Amino acid sequence: MRASSIPASSLRQSLRSAVAGPTSRRTFATQSRLQASYGFIGLGRMGYPMAKNLRTKIPSSDTMFIHDVNPTICEKFASEHKGVTVVEDVRAIAENVETILTVLPEPHHVQNVFQQMLRPPTLLTDAPIKQERLFIDCSTIDVRSSAEVAEATHSTGQGKFIDAPMSGGVVGASNGTLTFMMGAPPELVDRANAILSLMGKRVVHLGAQTSGLKGKLANNYLLALTNIATCEAMNMGVTWGLDAKALADMINTATGKCWPSEVNNPVPGVVPTAPASNGYEGGFGTELMLKDLKLAMQAAAEQGIIPELGIHAKDIYQAVENDAELKGRDFSVVYRYFGGKNTDKLKGLNGQ
Structure with a gap:
């Protein structure tokens, strides 16, 4: 139903x-x-x-x-x-x-x-x-x-x-x-x-009660931002001519290490099990990331908190969802939004 x-x-x-009303058994x-x-x-x-x-x-x-x-x-x-x-x-x-x-x-x-x-x-x-x-x-x-x-x-x-x-x-x-x-x-x-x-x-x-949600929203707010930062950093390095896997290996033993760089790396081929290596299929969809980000920002606003970085991050995820070629993919596809060119543009997204 x-x-x-x-x-x-x-x-x-x-x-x-x-x-007080009628009931049915x-x-x-x-x-x-x-x-x-x-x-x-x-x-x-x-x-x-x-x-x-x-x-x-x-x-x-x-x-x-x-x-x-x-x-x-x-x-x-x-x-x-x-x-x-x-x-x-x-x-x-x-x-x-x-x-x-x-x-x-x-x-x-x-x-x-x-x-x-x-x-x-x-x-x-x-x-x-x-x-x-x-x-x-x-x-x-x-x-x-x-x-x-x-x-x-x-x-x-x-x-x-x-x-x-x-x-x-x-x-x-x-x-x-x-x-x-x-x-x-x-x-x-x-x-x-x-x-x-x-x-x-x-x-x-x-x-x-509600503490679990507050913790989850704080975590996913941070995840939304670190994913964007990782996508930008990887795009910088690859555009500069660095090998993507070598760059990721270095980051993951240095101070930039985070879940998007180590487990869910946005560059195809760097982490074989990551959605990026499977045409950005599976994983955590951009739409869901955008939803959680908005929920976190809403809860922050209700407490008088201004989520400065979240405002711009929301615009980025919304732009990805508005792109017909990127919509519906894992949220690491933000890398493609930034123009990641370690492979032919969008190659692999549609099984090509």
């Missing part, structure tokens, strides 16, 4: 008003609760491998419910893994499981999904479970929207909500090596850590 978009400010009000939740139960909503490029790692690492007796707006993806996942139930709407997940993970693209997606899960506010009577529901949102959204969804969850008494965005990209999601930045009260840390550790190698508790 696709959710219609709703204003963020109306989420809590609509949920509270539902308490579902008969979907009838199974035994002797084993643990999990729900996963959002099987995109990150969510799919995360859900795969979760299903693989939890006991076979545990149950797992999944949902995505693309039913074909759900059926594919279910065909590859035992102990998976595909549901057509997210309310069925909320009714049947104790731990619900969401990995969604935009704030309105998160808000719409939670409105559907929490209405009517009768989860505690619709499907008794062994322990209090825990909603873990791994989406990267704005701080204000996350706080509002958390308040809606807690105020209706139907569970606890924490934010746990991740870093590590599609490769990290596939390999189970993600880093999760968690915003949660102390009493939920151990429980959440045990779950998130099944999908990543490190979980960092940064403080109360």
